[in-house]
Amino acid sequence: MRRIVIIVLVLAIMAGVVVFLFRRTGVQKLRGAAQNMLVKINPSPAVPSPPAIPPPEPHLEAPQKTMPMTPPEPAAPATSQLPVNVLPYAVPPPPEEWAKLGASQRLADARGRLQPQLDTELSTRGFQLGDAAFIRIFKESGEFELWLQSDASKPYRLYCNYRIALFSGVLGPKTKEGDMQAPEGFYSVARSQLNPASSYHLAFNIGYPNEFDRFHQRTGSLIMVHGSNVSVGCFAMTDPVIEEIYLIVEAALNRSQDRVPVHVFPFRMTGERLAAARLSDAPWLGFWEHLKEGHNAFETDKLPPRMSVREGSYVIMP
Numbered sequence: 001m002r003r004i005v006i007i008v009l010v011l012a013i014m015a016g017v018v019v020f021l022f023r024r025t026g027v028q029k030l031r032g033a034a035q036n037m038l039v040k041i042n043p044s045p046a047v048p049s050p051p052a053i054p055p056p057e058p059h060l061e062a063p064q065k066t067m068p069m070t071p072p073e074p075a076a077p078a079t080s081q082l083p084v085n086v087l088p089y090a091v092p093p094p095p096e097e098w099a100k101l102g103a104s105q106r107l108a109d110a111r112g113r114l115q116p117q118l119d120t121e122l123s124t125r126g127f128q129l130g131d132a133a134f135i136r137i138f139k140e141s142g143e144f145e146l147w148l149q150s151d152a153s154k155p156y157r158l159y160c161n162y163r164i165a166l167f168s169g170v171l172g173p174k175t176k177e178g179d180m181q182a183p184e185g186f187y188s189v190a191r192s193q194l195n196p197a198s199s200y201h202l203a204f205n206i207g208y209p210n211e212f213d214r215f216h217q218r219t220g221s222l223i224m225v226h227g228s229n230v231s232v233g234c235f236a237m238t239d240p241v242i243e244e245i246y247l248i249v250e251a252a253l254n255r256s257q258d259r260v261p262v263h264v265f266p267f268r269m270t271g272e273r274l275a276a277a278r279l280s281d282a283p284w285l286g287f288w289e290h291l292k293e294g295h296n297a298f299e300t301d302k303l304p305p306r307m308s309v310r311e312g313s314y315v316i317m318p
Contacts, residue, residue: 089113131256132152132257136263143163146248180232187262198227263295266288
């Protein structure tokens, strides 16, 4: 009997513990449900989480500056400040009609339109068709000077300073085929270098490469003064302008000269301009200073110096 009473008491205690635990858990569930409902009815503002602190960047050393392996290219040449050339002649035929003419027909057409007025233009300046001619080109300012000599005992005088329509490349000489550069140096035109059948109206070859260029292994060919206004290394003068220049050069070769000198400079060869090139560390400074000798020789007496090449250098002949 006593054993039965003990068993009943143990079972009663266990039942009480179960009831107590159930009631405690249920109250917590009810409390959690009530809190969830209050949050839905009146939600609390969200509190932003603190920003993540980025990991420290690895220490990087400043990159070392290196000098270029080759000198920088000179700046592109400035646009010519000369006015557009306006000549007093009848305009040439359109290009499509001109292209149909043979060389002799082209020259006959140009002479017929220009020569009467050209004779007048020359005579008013004290010249005549057939006088000796000399050409100077300054790339930076886009100037094409045509000088004439009315008497072999007298200096040359400037007939006209034309505006170059276009030449390609930057300041500096031509060094190889396909570099799109117009050359710099001392050249000349013989009668065999005239080309009235040119695809660019009329043209003459200035004689690049010359002996100096060949000594320095410079390559390229067919560098022309021609009409039109496009260039891949040549000097384009437009169709009307090349007609006047061509007829004057042709007449000089027929009557006065075996060759017409053509001197091409990067810019006006003044001391100030060369000093500016020196300050900019121009890569062709030494070559340009060499060209200045020939430039100054003409400036002294207005007679084109006779240039030769000796051991890879230009030399002024006595």
